[in-house]
Amino acid sequence: xxxxxxxxxxxxxxxxxxxxxxxxxxxxxxxxxxxxxxxxxxxxxxxxxxxxxxxxxxxxxxxxxxxxxxxxxxxxxxxxxxxxxxxxxxxxxxxxxxxxxxxxxxxxxxxxxxxxxxxxxxxxxxxxxxxxxxxxxxxxxxxxxxxxxxxxxxxxxxxxxxxxxxxxxxxxxxxxxxx
Numbered sequence: 509x510x511x512x513x514x515x516x517x518x519x520x521x522x523x524x525x526x527x528x529x530x531x532x533x534x535x536x537x538x539x540x541x542x543x544x545x546x547x548x549x550x551x552x553x554x555x556x557x558x559x560x561x562x563x564x565x566x567x568x569x570x571x572x573x574x575x576x577x578x579x580x581x582x583x584x585x586x587x588x589x590x591x592x593x594x595x596x597x598x599x600x601x602x603x604x605x606x607x608x609x610x611x612x613x614x615x616x617x618x619x620x621x622x623x624x625x626x627x628x629x630x631x632x633x634x635x636x637x638x639x640x641x642x643x644x645x646x647x648x649x650x651x652x653x654x655x656x657x658x659x660x661x662x663x664x665x666x667x668x669x670x671x672x673x674x675x676x677x678x679x680x681x682x683x684x685x686x687x
Contacts (some may be wrong), residue, residue, distance in 0.1 A: 517565025518598065520605050523572060525552060527561050530569035538588040540650035548574075558609045562589070562602050571598055573606045575618075582615040582662075603636055611662045618662060621655040623648055633658055 562571035647655035
């Protein structure tokens with residue numbers, strides 16, 4: 509994956525092994541049941557996984573996402589922006605990029621789970637065409653809460669479509685239940 513650079517020196521590129529600790533630090537700040545660094549490291553060479561980071565002008569990691577792609581379906585497992593960079597439209601830029609990567613891989617539907625109380629995330633996802641298709645009762649822990657299952661249809665890529673890019677707009681990640 510090439511490096512895509514946008515305004516303010518913000519870039520999106522593939523996650524590398526040297527990014528794992530920074531991604532895990534954002535994960536710990538963003539979620540009550542964070543993934544361990546070894547989880548991210550174990551995904552680096554796994555087929556069907558899109559791992560991307562968003563970096564600032566100094567190449568410091570300020571956000572990341574994890575997308576599973578299986579045949580024509582995807583699951584947005586994680587998307588997060590570091591606390592100091594939230595509210596600037598970076599989450600939306602990252603989500604747009606992830607959906608373009610899914611589209612380029614032939615994904616036709618992207619699913620995700622989100623806390624029922626996370627209204628900011630609901631609004632962001634709705635802007636990108638996600639609709640509620642279910643509810644998982646008691647899915648999240650710390651605190652106990654339902655997850656809404658959302659899905660977005662992805663139009664197939666056309667041969668003359670440009671490579672995935674970043675536009676400008678807000679932020680979030682889906683939080684996976686840990687056991």
